Amino acid sequence: MTTTATPAVLAFVEDKWQEAFSNLNHHQPGISGLMTLSKAWKIAADFLRPRPLSQPRPKYNPVEVKMAFDVLGQTRLLYTVLENFLDDMHQQEYLIKHEVEEYMSKYEETDDPRIIAQLVNRLVEWFNAWHPLAEYDSSSVPDLWLADSQDDAPKSLGHVVTDHFTVAFHTHIYSILPPSFSRGFKVLVASTLPISDDMSDNVKLDQSAWESFFALGLVERYESLIASVCYEHIEGYIRKTCEGKWSEKMLTGMREWMTKKMVPWMCLPYARGAKNSEEAGKMMSGVGSRFDYHVCKVLCDLRTSEIFDMIVDFPDSKPALEDLKECLHRVDQRSNLVSTLRKANKKRLLHPGADTKDILTQYVSIIKCLRVVDPPGVLLYKVADPIRRYLRDRPDTIRCIVADLVGDGENGTSLVDDNDPLVPLVSRDVEDYTDVTWEPEPLDAGPDFRANKPGDIVSTLVSIYESKDLFVKELQVLLAQRLLNVTDGNYEKERRNIEILKVRFGEAALQVCEVMLRDMTDSRRIDQHVQSQKPSLLHPIIISRHFWPTLQTGTFTLPSRLRAVQEEYAREYTAFKPDKKLVWLSHMGTVKIEVELQDRTLEVDVPPVSAAIVELFSERDRWSVDELIAQMGRIDRPSVSKGLLVLVDLGILKEEETDNYRLLEIAEEPSSEPGAVPASRSAISMDELPGAQTAQQQQAEQVRMYWKFIEGMLTNLGLLPLDRIQTMLKFAPGYDRSIEQLGMYMEAARREGLVVAKDGMWRLNR
Amino acid sequence: MEQITTSLAPPRSSQKVGVPGSTSDASGSVTKRLSSELMQLMMSSSPGISAFPKSDANLFEWVGTIEGPTGTVYSGLTFKISINFPPNYPYVAPTIKFDSQCYHPNVDLNSGAICLDILQDKWSAVYSVQTILLSLQSLLGEPNNASPLNPEAAGLWKSPSEFKAKLMSTYSPASA
Numbered sequence: 001m002t003t004t005a006t007p008a009v010l011a012f013v014e015d016k017w018q019e020a021f022s023n024l025n026h027h028q029p030g031i032s033g034l035m036t037l038s039k040a041w042k043i044a045a046d047f048l049r050p051r052p053l054s055q056p057r058p059k060y061n062p063v064e065v066k067m068a069f070d071v072l073g074q075t076r077l078l079y080t081v082l083e084n085f086l087d088d089m090h091q092q093e094y095l096i097k098h099e100v101e102e103y104m105s106k107y108e109e110t111d112d113p114r115i116i117a118q119l120v121n122r123l124v125e126w127f128n129a130w131h132p133l134a135e136y137d138s139s140s141v142p143d144l145w146l147a148d149s150q151d152d153a154p155k156s157l158g159h160v161v162t163d164h165f166t167v168a169f170h171t172h173i174y175s176i177l178p179p180s181f182s183r184g185f186k187v188l189v190a191s192t193l194p195i196s197d198d199m200s201d202n203v204k205l206d207q208s209a210w211e212s213f214f215a216l217g218l219v220e221r222y223e224s225l226i227a228s229v230c231y232e233h234i235e236g237y238i239r240k241t242c243e244g245k246w247s248e249k250m251l252t253g254m255r256e257w258m259t260k261k262m263v264p265w266m267c268l269p270y271a272r273g274a275k276n277s278e279e280a281g282k283m284m285s286g287v288g289s290r291f292d293y294h295v296c297k298v299l300c301d302l303r304t305s306e307i308f309d310m311i312v313d314f315p316d317s318k319p320a321l322e323d324l325k326e327c328l329h330r331v332d333q334r335s336n337l338v339s340t341l342r343k344a345n346k347k348r349l350l351h352p353g354a355d356t357k358d359i360l361t362q363y364v365s366i367i368k369c370l371r372v373v374d375p376p377g378v379l380l381y382k383v384a385d386p387i388r389r390y391l392r393d394r395p396d397t398i399r400c401i402v403a404d405l406v407g408d409g410e411n412g413t414s415l416v417d418d419n420d421p422l423v424p425l426v427s428r429d430v431e432d433y434t435d436v437t438w439e440p441e442p443l444d445a446g447p448d449f450r451a452n453k454p455g456d457i458v459s460t461l462v463s464i465y466e467s468k469d470l471f472v473k474e475l476q477v478l479l480a481q482r483l484l485n486v487t488d489g490n491y492e493k494e495r496r497n498i499e500i501l502k503v504r505f506g507e508a509a510l511q512v513c514e515v516m517l518r519d520m521t522d523s524r525r526i527d528q529h530v531q532s533q534k535p536s537l538l539h540p541i542i543i544s545r546h547f548w549p550t551l552q553t554g555t556f557t558l559p560s561r562l563r564a565v566q567e568e569y570a571r572e573y574t575a576f577k578p579d580k581k582l583v584w585l586s587h588m589g590t591v592k593i594e595v596e597l598q599d600r601t602l603e604v605d606v607p608p609v610s611a612a613i614v615e616l617f618s619e620r621d622r623w624s625v626d627e628l629i630a631q632m633g634r635i636d637r638p639s640v641s642k643g644l645l646v647l648v649d650l651g652i653l654k655e656e657e658t659d660n661y662r663l664l665e666i667a668e669e670p671s672s673e674p675g676a677v678p679a680s681r682s683a684i685s686m687d688e689l690p691g692a693q694t695a696q697q698q699q700a701e702q703v704r705m706y707w708k709f710i711e712g713m714l715t716n717l718g719l720l721p722l723d724r725i726q727t728m729l730k731f732a733p734g735y736d737r738s739i740e741q742l743g744m745y746m747e748a749a750r751r752e753g754l755v756v757a758k759d760g761m762w763r764l765n766r
Numbered sequence: 767m768e769q770i771t772t773s774l775a776p777p778r779s780s781q782k783v784g785v786p787g788s789t790s791d792a793s794g795s796v797t798k799r800l801s802s803e804l805m806q807l808m809m810s811s812s813p814g815i816s817a818f819p820k821s822d823a824n825l826f827e828w829v830g831t832i833e834g835p836t837g838t839v840y841s842g843l844t845f846k847i848s849i850n851f852p853p854n855y856p857y858v859a860p861t862i863k864f865d866s867q868c869y870h871p872n873v874d875l876n877s878g879a880i881c882l883d884i885l886q887d888k889w890s891a892v893y894s895v896q897t898i899l900l901s902l903q904s905l906l907g908e909p910n911n912a913s914p915l916n917p918e919a920a921g922l923w924k925s926p927s928e929f930k931a932k933l934m935s936t937y938s939p940a941s942a
Contacts, residue, residue, distance in 0.1 A: 705808070705809065708808040708809055708811070709808050709818075711808075711816075712804075712807070712808050712816050712817070712818045713818040715816040715818070715831050716816055716817055716818040716828075716829040716830060716831050716846075717818060717820070717829060724822075727822040728818075728819070728821075728822050730822055731801065731804055731805075731819060731822070731825075732805070732808075733801070733805060
């Protein structure tokens, strides 16, 4: 590019040149000013030049150096000097690089964090050696870097120089430190952490070490790394200390540990330069709350992962649960807790392998535990839902609960705490507006959340089912069984149970049970009367059919002798109560028989079926099962087998070959394992007597009846739509199903090929 | 259709007859009796006989089904009958007639009227729908040829093949 400069421009350039020159020349005559300047430059550059550590900076006359810098300052060349210095440093950087590589390769071989510590110290030495202000602390020595500013007093460039140098130096070492350094640095930092009270074999990092870190900018650069070291350390410590330790509160201890051990350590990186503890506290507050949060979170996570076992251990784990509650308050991990517990329940509890009783026990524990963790019960509601649904599908849930209510637990541990106050069951569909302690529902409560009154486990269990009628029904069945199994005439326990349950279920619901109890005592009274009229061998229990659950009916022909006794008794009874008639349930109860054999006489209590069999065996010695059944009338095979087994156990009969039995007139030597006999005998203990039908059996019975009705209406009326069937079923007593249930039922019947559906009309598959 | 309307009328109108006030009471006990008879019938599962109320609104009108007893000419055939209970049931016998055409010495082929002693003068309150149905079923195999409603059928009874031919010509399978 060529342009022809106008004379004016030329004159301007000339003018500027003169001005610059005279400036450099310091307004001295000739070039003497320039000479001074060049000398000053040389001194300054030489003074600043970065050298290997092995060659220490030569001694300079401070006055000379100061003068040189002053000259440069006056000519406004200090920036240029700085740039020159940085250039020089750049050229000397290889010196550091060599050393870093040396240390790092050594570290990579040994993995010893102490090498990293040495490297850091070495780097600090380099840093100090090269520092342009190294020996000239502004307080003791006149400031070198005084720049001449046009209008004011000369201005110090000290901090600018330090910044430039620091940035350049840091940039450099970061560029040459290999990735393995950060790993080493982390180990180094970690190794200084207080692990326990005993810190003797740790590398000691004191304030000065941290000062070095600060000097090299490592703290800023590796801030997240240092933080993660802390986090990991806290996590490791908490896990180690708290895992499986549920019997005491750990959170306070952890916080103390933080204050005692971690905070002093953390003061070094996070509260640098704090003059007193107050200031340090201020600087630490942000970090501190972050770490406190972390403590809570770790403990919370730990306890969440252990929650299932903690619940199993309840109440020993109560302190841990209180910890969890406090942590949850600080850390919002509630949904996490819910999902973890739900998952654990699904995996460990709600499967066919678990006993209903165990599920219930755990459920009760869950209730109690989550009440500790979350008193309003939102968590409980969310966790309990799948359990309740599962329990509802289990056939023996009600039975278990009821058995427990009446204290029938096999191992004596009751689901329900005896200390629980007896509270009547109240359905609380409406809010109690007079409740002064009312609180709004928690934020994360679901739409159909309904707060439960705390403490009442029984009502929670009963509410698994929609109505308590089912319970009362099952209760009746259970009571029937228990009453029939009482042999000593002592019904006090049952009476007490009923009284307790009355408080819960209400007087009216248990009226039937009352009647049942009264039947038992009445029976005794009536029996006394009948016996006084005409002594009889028979002591029947007379029950009011309408108030008792359906008892299994089994009619078999009693031996004629027994039948005669029955009939005689019935006559006496009718004489006593003319308006009533006895219907015998011959298969229930026990018969005391005396068996006279050739070598021995046995006196035993046996079920009536066995007695009947013995009677038959008195006619001849050998019977097959089929022959027995033929003789005994309407009886099913299992009952006969059971009756036979009792006798075999008593050593009266012996099974010669399959289904053929022989009377043992002469006792045979007990079989080689004598222990086996009592064991098998106890297997057929008296409480296996045919009992009352369970509610489930009753329900099956009902469904069978509905089917009869459906069959009847379809036979006679032909095609019917579903809604018609539904309305017609009202003829069936006690029909209470919804049309949806009916639809499902019909669908099931269709699959079995019983009915055919076409255009929404149902007919029988004929 | 005609059958339904005509048979609907009598029980309703007759229900209104009687002393007011006692009506509901009386019909209540009749309903109770009919319900328990229905229950009994449903649970008895006697083969080949069945009956059910025509609609859920009226328990006094039933439809019955009778299968011909095996070993008779009626074997394999199904007949529909209608049963109308009077409001003073069971003191008065229900009105029963065949809805399906039934060629039988004691059944009027066109009207379906039945000549059976227990439905007329021999009626007793201890009888039930079930006993009636059982009687009708056995009547099919053992007609009382002494008092025929269908003299032709009574005459043919002795020659089963001809009787069967005549029966089949009038029979139409019961359908809805």
